[in-house]
Amino acid sequence: MGRAGLEPATFCASGTIGTSGGFPYPPASIDWDEFKEWVKSRYAKSYAPTVLCYARKYHGLLFGNLADLEGFSRSKRGAIMKALTALSKYLGVYEEFKQRMKNYGLKWESQSSFESFLRIMRNENDSTIEWVRRCLSLFDHSYATFVEFVLISGLRKTEAIRSFNMAVRLKREGRLDEYYNFELESLEHFRYPKIFIRGTKNVFFSFVPRRLLEKIVDCDAISASGYKRRRMKHGLPSRLKDLRDYYATFMIHHGLLKEEVDLLQGRVGRSIFMRHYFSPAIKDLKERTLRAAEEILKKIA
Numbered sequence: 001m002g003r004a005g006l007e008p009a010t011f012c013a014s015g016t017i018g019t020s021g022g023f024p025y026p027p028a029s030i031d032w033d034e035f036k037e038w039v040k041s042r043y044a045k046s047y048a049p050t051v052l053c054y055a056r057k058y059h060g061l062l063f064g065n066l067a068d069l070e071g072f073s074r075s076k077r078g079a080i081m082k083a084l085t086a087l088s089k090y091l092g093v094y095e096e097f098k099q100r101m102k103n104y105g106l107k108w109e110s111q112s113s114f115e116s117f118l119r120i121m122r123n124e125n126d127s128t129i130e131w132v133r134r135c136l137s138l139f140d141h142s143y144a145t146f147v148e149f150v151l152i153s154g155l156r157k158t159e160a161i162r163s164f165n166m167a168v169r170l171k172r173e174g175r176l177d178e179y180y181n182f183e184l185e186s187l188e189h190f191r192y193p194k195i196f197i198r199g200t201k202n203v204f205f206s207f208v209p210r211r212l213l214e215k216i217v218d219c220d221a222i223s224a225s226g227y228k229r230r231r232m233k234h235g236l237p238s239r240l241k242d243l244r245d246y247y248a249t250f251m252i253h254h255g256l257l258k259e260e261v262d263l264l265q266g267r268v269g270r271s272i273f274m275r276h277y278f279s280p281a282i283k284d285l286k287e288r289t290l291r292a293a294e295e296i297l298k299k300i301a
Contacts, residue, residue, distance in 0.1 A: 054079055059087055128239060131239050142222050145219050146164055147243075148297075150240050153208060154244050160240070162196070184283070188204075190205060204266060247296075248261050256289065260285055264289065
């Protein structure tokens with residue numbers, strides 16, 4: 001369905017969409033301000049500007065010659081296709097756009113196994129840990145603890161910032177037990193689905209040692225811009241994505257199954273999560289995960 005519940009290919013913003021040969025042709029105009037609000041309501045705050053930028057710059061391709069996408073690098077082509085997909089959903093012509101991509105032979109491309117291997121080889125564990133040590137020595141208490149939290153939780157940057165700040169806020173309000181399960185030593189993100197269950201990028205819970213949690217709740221709230229200012233001040237690159245990879249690899253090498261790491265990092269369906277989390281086996285997973293987490297902490301001590 002398009003905007004205002006109207007059928008696809010009949011209405012868009014301040015213009016109309018017609019059809020030609022079974023496919024829609026461009027509307028008279030697109031209400032970019034309204035599209036901006038639409039995107040902001042559906043995508044993470046950090047990602048929405050990228051969708052808006054590429055949609056505005058390349059919207060002509062939505063109804064034009066999709067073969068032109070072949071002239072871009074794979075990563076940029078993927079970013080453009082994601083933006084055009086968002087725009088097509090807003091306009092109510094997603095099914096038509098999907099069919100056009102199929103007709104042009106365009107597919108979503110993931111990293112090849114060889115490229116994944118090269119990425120792992122480039123992500124040297126020693127350099128990752130050394131980067132963490134530098135952050136811990138150069139950053140103030142709140143941001144140093146944040147980096148430590150990302151390393152131990154394996155969360156994405158946006159998830160980690162939200163989780164960190166929520167723990168800080170709830171502690172001050174005397175409601176930390178609404179988020180942290182003291183028995184399981186787990187931050188239960190699933191209790192706040194509007195914040196952490198976002199569709200394609202979810203996170204349900206994270207095992208966090210109680211002693212690290214005590215450091216977190218003694219901090220001030222942090223922000224993405226504050227983190228960027230601090231690392232740039234000291235000439236450090238951002239390696240939070242590397243920490244997520246490091247966490248997954250370390251956990252698998254220290255007794256967790258790949259499926260268990262996927263569960264911890266949110267790469268499972270909601271029903272699978274419920275079957276895993278609400279079962280006696282979760283206590284065993286907790287013990288194994290926290291043992292591995294303690295080994296990571298020893299490396300940065």
